[in-house]
Amino acid sequence: xxxxxxSDSPGAPExxxxxxxxxxxxxxxxxxxxxxxxxxxxGSCFGLLGSNGAGKTTALRMIxxxxxxxxxxxxxxxxxxxxDPRGIRARLGVTLQDNVLIEPLNTEENLRVFGxxxxxxESRLSQRIDRCLDLLELRSHARLPVSNLxxxxxxxxxxxxxxMNDPELLILDEPTTGLDPALRLSLWSLVRELQAQGKTVLxxxxxxxxxxxxxxxxxxxSGGHKICEDSPRQLIESRLAREVVEIDCPPDRxxxxxxDYPGLLQRLRSxxxxxxxxxxxxxxxxxxxxxxxxxxxxxxxxxxxxxxxFLDATGTALEASP
Amino acid sequence: MSVSWPHAVAVWRRNATMYRRTWKLxxxxxxxxxxxxLAAIGIGVGAYIQQxxxxxxxxxxxxxxxxxxxxxxxxFEVTYNVYVRLHHEHIYDAMLTSPIQADxxxxxxxxxxxxxxxxxxxxxxxxxxxxxxxxxxxxLLALPVIPLAGLLFAALGLAFTLRIPGMDLFSxxxxxxxxxxxxxxxxxxxxxxxxxxxxxxxxxxxxLLHPVRLARSAFQGSWSWLQVWDLLYLLGASAALLAVAxxxxxxxxxx
Numbered sequence: 413x414x415x416x417x418x419s420d421s422p423g424a425p426e427x428x429x430x431x432x433x434x435x436x437x438x439x440x441x442x443x444x445x446x447x448x449x450x451x452x453x454x455g456s457c458f459g460l461l462g463s464n465g466a467g468k469t470t471a472l473r474m475i476x477x478x479x480x481x482x483x484x485x486x487x488x489x490x491x492x493x494x495x496d497p498r499g500i501r502a503r504l505g506v507t508l509q510d511n512v513l514i515e516p517l518n519t520e521e522n523l524r525v526f527g528x529x530x531x532x533x534e535s536r537l538s539q540r541i542d543r544c545l546d547l548l549e550l551r552s553h554a555r556l557p558v559s560n561l562x563x564x565x566x567x568x569x570x571x572x573x574x575x576m577n578d579p580e581l582l583i584l585d586e587p588t589t590g591l592d593p594a595l596r597l598s599l600w601s602l603v604r605e606l607q608a609q610g611k612t613v614l615x616x617x618x619x620x621x622x623x624x625x626x627x628x629x630x631x632x633x634s635g636g637h638k639i640c641e642d643s644p645r646q647l648i649e650s651r652l653a654r655e656v657v658e659i660d661c662p663p664d665r666x667x668x669x670x671x672d673y674p675g676l677l678q679r680l681r682s683x684x685x686x687x688x689x690x691x692x693x694x695x696x697x698x699x700x701x702x703x704x705x706x707x708x709x710x711x712x713x714x715x716x717x718x719x720x721x722f723l724d725a726t727g728t729a730l731e732a733s734p
Numbered sequence: 735m736s737v738s739w740p741h742a743v744a745v746w747r748r749n750a751t752m753y754r755r756t757w758k759l760x761x762x763x764x765x766x767x768x769x770x771x772l773a774a775i776g777i778g779v780g781a782y783i784q785q786x787x788x789x790x791x792x793x794x795x796x797x798x799x800x801x802x803x804x805x806x807x808x809x810f811e812v813t814y815n816v817y818v819r820l821h822h823e824h825i826y827d828a829m830l831t832s833p834i835q836a837d838x839x840x841x842x843x844x845x846x847x848x849x850x851x852x853x854x855x856x857x858x859x860x861x862x863x864x865x866x867x868x869x870x871x872x873x874l875l876a877l878p879v880i881p882l883a884g885l886l887f888a889a890l891g892l893a894f895t896l897r898i899p900g901m902d903l904f905s906x907x908x909x910x911x912x913x914x915x916x917x918x919x920x921x922x923x924x925x926x927x928x929x930x931x932x933x934x935x936x937x938x939x940x941x942l943l944h945p946v947r948l949a950r951s952a953f954q955g956s957w958s959w960l961q962v963w964d965l966l967y968l969l970g971a972s973a974a975l976l977a978v979a980x981x982x983x984x985x986x987x988x989x
Binding site (some may be wrong): 439477478479481497498499501502505506508510512514517518521525526528529530531574575578 | 738740741744746748749751754755756823824825827828829830831832833834835987988989
């Protein structure tokens with residue numbers, strides 16, 4: 413038994429739930445997605461990051477077989493999406509960016525209607541409705557018309573709908589946009605719970621903190637391209653120094669402040685703030701204090717995060733030396 | 735890709751579930767409209783008309799209004815309602831995250847439009863019977879004309895709705911297309927008798943003319959080869975328009 417398990421696991425290739433090879437999508441003149449390669453391992457939480465218009469939603473639509481790629485191939489659960497979209501969509505769930513609810517119906521009825529899209533029989537329907545109401549903590553709101561629900565509850569109903577078929581892959585398109593922090597936290601724990609059940613989660617977001625906390629791997633997209641991909645930790649470590657000094661500083665005061673500080677790794681600018689990346693912030697702070705009394709200037713030292721990687725990767729980076 | 739009927743039925747059931755909530759508001763105006771026409775024109779104006787090809791004017795009018803009820807039942811459903819589901823509520827985008835495909839959406843919407851056609855056309859037919867304007871049993875042969883007319887106008891309306899860029903254009907569809915059809919398709923008077931020979935082809939092109947002639951033949955129990963042409967027109971035009979609508983829904987939902 414033990415020997416079998418051992419001989420099986422090491423050599424076996426990691427199974428991928430989603431495999432995209434050289435996928436492009438053109439809408440008229442606009443190239444929405446440009447030769448995208450993605451592999452999403454089973455059981456992982458994968459984040460697709462990027463600002464609005466980066467091509468995230470188009471990439472998702474191609475994965476669940478609604479948008480046909482202009483070129484390239486997409487396999488989901490090992491099958492070609494264009495060949496078997498029904499079979500593939502039976503095994504995945506999608507929460508769209510905008511909640512699509514039937515306003516006059518209550519939560520339970522909305523779930524029932526959606527379950528019927530998956531052709532669940534009546535006993536399976538009731539069973540899944542029960543499960544989804546519990547999972548999303550919607551029990552107390554089961555009989556209320558969804559038009560009476562707050563934004564957070566409406567979002568939960570939308571997510572519950574996408575779980576009606578007990579999907580192996582859950583696709584969440586910007587699930588927490590517009591949600592309050594408490595709700596965001598509860599959604600994160602839901603994602604972890606689903607992952608613990610062995611499900612794969614594909615999420616798009618423009619909240620870097622969310623991606624850093626949730627995702628095993630992230631890919632950053634900009635203008636239809638994938639710019640980089642790795643675990644959040646690897647991305648941060650490989651691209652940036654460990655710490656950031658954030659200072660209020662107009663561009664013309666930069667040289668005054670930093671001068672020719674030795675060993676300066678990288679600088680970025682975000683609005684009126686200057687971000688300086690160094691492995692150890694203390695000597696830099698001393699250096700700055702010698703040159704400026706920092707009167708009326710805010711200065712923050714913090715660890716580098718995915719937000720910094722995003723700024724760096726999407727091209728707002730400055731040159732490394734003055 | 736082809737239609738999966740269980741999925742089309744799921745689309746149909748979504749609309750039916752919604753409709754169960756709102757039918758009381760919907761059904762009354764839709765039902766009474768043709769009844770008012772029958773009372774005002776058929777009985778009111780009809781009192782001044784002695785004979786209409788061997789029948790009373792109300793008897794002449796009744797089968798035509800049955801077809802109008804079917805046309806309107808289909809048209810309201812596949813214009814405003816489908817447009818709102820498509821562009822405002824994004825219902826179809828959500829459906830397409832499940833195994834439902836664009837063709838199933840089209841089939842489900844047609845099924846649903848036909849359901850409403852049967853409700854409105856059927857209930858108006860019953861009203862006509864109660865007015866004593868439908869000679870039974872021969873008028874029962876007009877019943878299959880209701881879904882045939884409904885299918886044609888459901889396909890036509892869907893082809894239009896799926897192509898237009900904005901909702902404003904529905905006023906053209908209703909005012910410049912359906913209203914003239916209503917007025918000039920043999921419902922109120924035999925159009926061919928008023929047109930000079932060179933223009934009769936124009937009347938034959940009107941889609942409402944054919945179900946009206948079929949229904950009237952059933953009511954009057956007088957059939958001719960013309961009714962074969964009417965039937966062929968209905969089936970052929972419906973098939974062609976369904977093909978247009980199918981292309982349009984695929985382009986709208988799966989680009």
